Every structure is written in structure tokens, then in C-alpha cells.
Amino acid sequence: MISLRHLTKTYGRGDASVTVLDRLDFEVPTGRIAAVVGPSGAGKSTLAQCINLLERPTSGSVVVNGEDLSGLPEKRLRDARRRIGTVFQSSSLLSRRTAAENIALPLDFLGVTPQETRSRVGELLERVGLTDKAGHYPFQLSGGQAQRVGIARALALRPSILLADEATSGLDPDTTRSVVGLVRELRDDLDLTVVFITHEMDTVRQVADTVARLDHGRIVEQGSLVDLLTSHGSRLGRSLQPRRGHAGPEAGTRTWFVTYDSTTVPGDWIQRVTADLGASVHLLGASVETVHGVNTGSATLGIGTEDDARVVAALARCGLSGTPDHSAATFGQTDERILAGALEDAA
Numbered sequence: 001m002i003s004l005r006h007l008t009k010t011y012g013r014g015d016a017s018v019t020v021l022d023r024l025d026f027e028v029p030t031g032r033i034a035a036v037v038g039p040s041g042a043g044k045s046t047l048a049q050c051i052n053l054l055e056r057p058t059s060g061s062v063v064v065n066g067e068d069l070s071g072l073p074e075k076r077l078r079d080a081r082r083r084i085g086t087v088f089q090s091s092s093l094l095s096r097r098t099a100a101e102n103i104a105l106p107l108d109f110l111g112v113t114p115q116e117t118r119s120r121v122g123e124l125l126e127r128v129g130l131t132d133k134a135g136h137y138p139f140q141l142s143g144g145q146a147q148r149v150g151i152a153r154a155l156a157l158r159p160s161i162l163l164a165d166e167a168t169s170g171l172d173p174d175t176t177r178s179v180v181g182l183v184r185e186l187r188d189d190l191d192l193t194v195v196f197i198t199h200e201m202d203t204v205r206q207v208a209d210t211v212a213r214l215d216h217g218r219i220v221e222q223g224s225l226v227d228l229l230t231s232h233g234s235r236l237g238r239s240l241q242p243r244r245g246h247a248g249p250e251a252g253t254r255t256w257f258v259t260y261d262s263t264t265v266p267g268d269w270i271q272r273v274t275a276d277l278g279a280s281v282h283l284l285g286a287s288v289e290t291v292h293g294v295n296t297g298s299a300t301l302g303i304g305t306e307d308d309a310r311v312v313a314a315l316a317r318c319g320l321s322g323t324p325d326h327s328a329a330t331f332g333q334t335d336e337r338i339l340a341g342a343l344e345d346a347a
């Protein structure tokens with residue numbers, strides 16, 4: 001469990017000082033994956049560095065598994081840091097060391113016997129699926145493999161906390177999915193508490209149990225991923241929605257933007273809404289995913305009725321929330337076309 005209380009980090013002094021974290025309160029229960037998102041410069045990396053005490057907070061406390069790390073003297077702090085593994089963007093492996101030697105680094109520093117190190121490194125390589133790459137140097141590894149080595153190294157000292165700071169940035173979507181899958185698997189097997197810092201909302205939807213938005217050094221919004229995905233009123237909830245394009249509307253229909261507003265939207269909702277309205281319902285675009293067993297997402301529809309209130313009610317009966325896009329209403333366009341046709345006929 002990680003518990004941050006009134007955490008403040010100020011760099012510099014006097015007029016030149018910058019407060020990056022501002023009396024921030026944040027909690028991650030044991031065994032949960034908390035994603036932290038926020039604009040560039042919001043303080044996400046500083047937050048990670050304060051959790052693993054690479055940066056000393058200016059004030060406030062960092063409590064990990066019941067122990068307040070912020071007040072510890074340097075020697076005890078070094079011991080406490082071993083319980084926190086960190087993975088960075090681009091894995092920061094040492095180029096002159098093989099994958100196995102990189103993973104062994106924290107064990108070497110600790111003076112673990114060579115035999116014990118070999119066995120632990122072998123175990124970790126197997127865990128991250130890279131036994132056959134033990135003797136490869138970083139330049140011989142793909143981005144995803146290097147990141148797996150970084151994760152194995154972070155876990156070398158059997159930490160209970162894993163901090164991932166932009167660990168999947170720069171990886172392609174398939175590699176990201178596999179690294180994220182590994183993080184979730186390790187969390188399940190080792191009961192890790194994970195703070196996952198990222199700016200990629202697709203990754204957040206894959207990895208997180210909870211999401212917090214950091215802005216100007218404070219957590220300004222947070223909640224469970226599933227709650228946020230069905231709460232389109234919140235800025236964080238909206239930003240988590242996948243965005244896709246959609247086809248143009250057909251004549252005689254009005255364009256509606258529909259979001260999954262409940263955790264129980266039936267799979268056949270389009271048929272149900274069509275039957276309920278007794279009007280045509282065209283699917284113009286959709287992005288729907290199952291996140292933690294719950295269907296979530298949004299769709300763009302062309303609906304052949306002008307009775308907005310009935311549409312809203314029919315959608316709500318399926319757990320959906322809908323807004324008509326009046327700028328794309330084709331009833332008006334149809335009228336214009338009819339008028340244009342009539343004028344042409346008259347001419």
C-alpha cells in the first residue's frame with residue numbers, strides 16, 4: 001500500500017523556487033494498479049521520484065506498507081528503496097552488459113553470491129519470457145524485449161511496489177499490449193502494488209484498476225477505471241474514451257453521439273433501440289471494448305426520427321447516453337436538397 005499525505009516538492013529557493021507537487025494526497029491499495037495521467041510538466045515523474053525517495057519531499061509523507069519513508073535516515077532509506085522497483089521509458093539498460101548482467105545489477109550491488117544471482121536472474125528471465133536472450137546485449141533486443149529486461153531488473157530485489165514511468169512510451173501497440181499484459185500478470189502473481197505513469201489513454205484502459213489525473217501538482221480527479229469509463233460527465237472519463245472517426249450520415253437521419261453510460265449495456269442494443277423507436281438506426285462508427293469484463297465505449301448513429309426525447313429515452317433504456325449532433329443533421333440537408341430540386345424543376 002502506498003499512501004501519500006500532503007506531499008509537497010519544491011525545487012529551488014526564494015523567488016526562483018517552483019512547487020511541482022502541492023500538498024498532494026494519493027493512495028494505492030496493495031495489489032492494485034493505479035495509472036497516473038496528466039499534461040506534460042504536471043509533476044508525474046517527480047511524483048514517481050518522491051515515491052521511491054530518489055527525491056526527498058519538501059514536506060508531507062510517503063508511507064509504503066505502513067512505514068513512513070520520508071523521515072528515514074539515509075541507511076534505512078536505502079533498505080526501504082529495495083522494496084520499490086522502478087521501470088523507466090526506454091528501460092535504461094547498460095549497453096555493455098548483457099540482458100542477464102543488467103538484471104543482475106541490483107543483486108551485484110547488494111553483494112549477493114554469484115550462485116544465488118545466477119539462479120535469481122534465471123528465474124526472472126523466465127518470468128519475463130526471455131530465457132533465450134540472456135546473453136544478448138541491449139542493441140540486440142527489440143524495444144519490447146529491452147523493456148521486459150528493465151522490468152525483470154526492477155523486480156530483482158523482490159519489491160512489493162513497482163513504479164513504471166512512461167514504460168510503454170515509444171513502443172508499438174502490440175508490444176505495448178504485451179508489456180502491459182506482463183505487468184498485470186506480475187501484479188497477480190506477486191501481489192505487486194503498481195503506479196503506472198503514462199500519457200497514453202489506450203494503455204491506461206488496458207492496464208489500470210484506478211486512474212488519477214495530476215494537474216499543477218495535485219490529484220484533481222480520480223476513480224476506478226470502470227466508473228470513469230461510464231462517467232462521461234467527468235473530464236477524465238471523457239479523455240479515457242477511445243476516439244475513432246465515423247461515416248457521414250444518410251439523408252433522412254440525424255447523427256447521434258452515443259456513449260456507454262452503464263456497466264450493463266446489452267450486446268444487442270442496436271436492435272433494441274431500433275425496435276423501441278420503430279425507426280431506422282444506422283451504425284456510422286463505433287469503438288467498443290471490454291474493460292475488466294465490462295463493455296464500454298461510444299458509437300455514432302444515424303437515427304431516422306426527429307423526436308429527440310424518444311431517442312434519448314430509448315437509448316437510456318439500454319444504459320446509453322445520447323446527444324444529437326445538430327450540426328450534422330441531415331433532415332435539414334434533405335429539406336435543402338428538396339428545395340434545390342424544386343428550384344431546378346421550376347427553372
Ligand SMILES: Nc1ncnc2c1ncn2[C@@H]1O[C@H](COP(=O)(O)OP(=O)(O)OP(=O)(O)O)[C@@H](O)[C@H]1O
Nearest residue numbers: 011012018020038039040041042043044045046047
Ligand atoms: N530538478 C529539478 N529542478 C527544477 N525543476 C524541476 C526539476 N525536476 C523537474 N522540475 C520541474 O518540475 C515540473 C514537473 O516535471 P515532471 O518531469 O515531474 O513533469 P511530468 O508530468 O513528468 O512531465 P512530462 O510528461 O513532460 O514528462 C516541470 O516544470 C519541471 O521543469
